[in-house]
Amino acid sequence: MSMINQFLWVIFPYICLAVFIVGHLYRYRTDQFNWTAKSSEFIEKKKLKLGSLMFHLGIIPVIGGHVAGLAIPQSWMEAMGISNHMYHIGAVYIGSIFGILTLGGMILLTSRRFTIKNVRQLSSASDMIVNVLLLFIVFMGMYSTLVTNAVQPEFNYRENISIWFRDLFILRPDAALMANVPLSFKIHMLAGFGIFALWPFTRLVHVWSVPLNYAGRRYILYRKHRKYES
Numbered sequence: 001m002s003m004i005n006q007f008l009w010v011i012f013p014y015i016c017l018a019v020f021i022v023g024h025l026y027r028y029r030t031d032q033f034n035w036t037a038k039s040s041e042f043i044e045k046k047k048l049k050l051g052s053l054m055f056h057l058g059i060i061p062v063i064g065g066h067v068a069g070l071a072i073p074q075s076w077m078e079a080m081g082i083s084n085h086m087y088h089i090g091a092v093y094i095g096s097i098f099g100i101l102t103l104g105g106m107i108l109l110t111s112r113r114f115t116i117k118n119v120r121q122l123s124s125a126s127d128m129i130v131n132v133l134l135l136f137i138v139f140m141g142m143y144s145t146l147v148t149n150a151v152q153p154e155f156n157y158r159e160n161i162s163i164w165f166r167d168l169f170i171l172r173p174d175a176a177l178m179a180n181v182p183l184s185f186k187i188h189m190l191a192g193f194g195i196f197a198l199w200p201f202t203r204l205v206h207v208w209s210v211p212l213n214y215a216g217r218r219y220i221l222y223r224k225h226r227k228y229e230s
Contacts, residue, residue, distance in 0.1 A: 009175040016197040023200025047112040055105030061098040070165045074158045099142045106135045126202045140188040148184045
């Protein structure tokens with residue numbers, strides 16, 4: 001059991017992070033032409049517009065909440081005057097609102113990809129896998145927040161998961177910290193690292209393609225072409 005925990009909470013995360021970094025460098029050097037989101041908007045717009053809006057409005061605060069909860073030590077929060085009760089309200093209640101918004105968006109986007117024939121035919125196997133895995137990750141996150149926290153209110157992930165996560169980046173992870181973590185949180189974390197390993201080989205790479213140069217580029221001038229006859 002100790003060897004399994006060592007693999008899951010030390011070796012596997014490092015493998016995923018290594019694939020994430022090396023995979024991005026390799027794809028950028030060899031496959032920039034396909035560094036795109038491959039939009040299917042011309043096939044179906046209604047579900048895509050609503051689902052994408054819900055997902056993106058929800059996922060940004062959700063990521064911010066994960067960064068705050070995992071990267072910032074509890075003692076630092078308390079030093080800033082944020083008590084455990086205040087943090088709990090923000091993480092559970094406010095976080096749940098954005099989490100539900102993200103989950104709703106993912107349900108719409110995933111159902112669209114699988115149920116609309118033309119969208120499904122345009123999709124690659126990686127598109128299907130990413131949609132299902134993202135939906136699963138968001139669902140497990142919401143389950144952990146709403147169900148596990150209600151069943152085990154004494155559990156505080158900042159006392160184990162957060163410490164383990166920060167220790168990964170200073171190269172001294174302790175798998176023992178994850179021993180008594182509820183199963184739903186474990187699944188959520190492992191699936192999250194799994195998506196990092198898949199990231200460089202899917203359409204998720206478009207996240208890094210922020211068109212900042214658009215703000216400073218010159219206007220494109222369109223001129224009418226006139227055909228002159230002699």
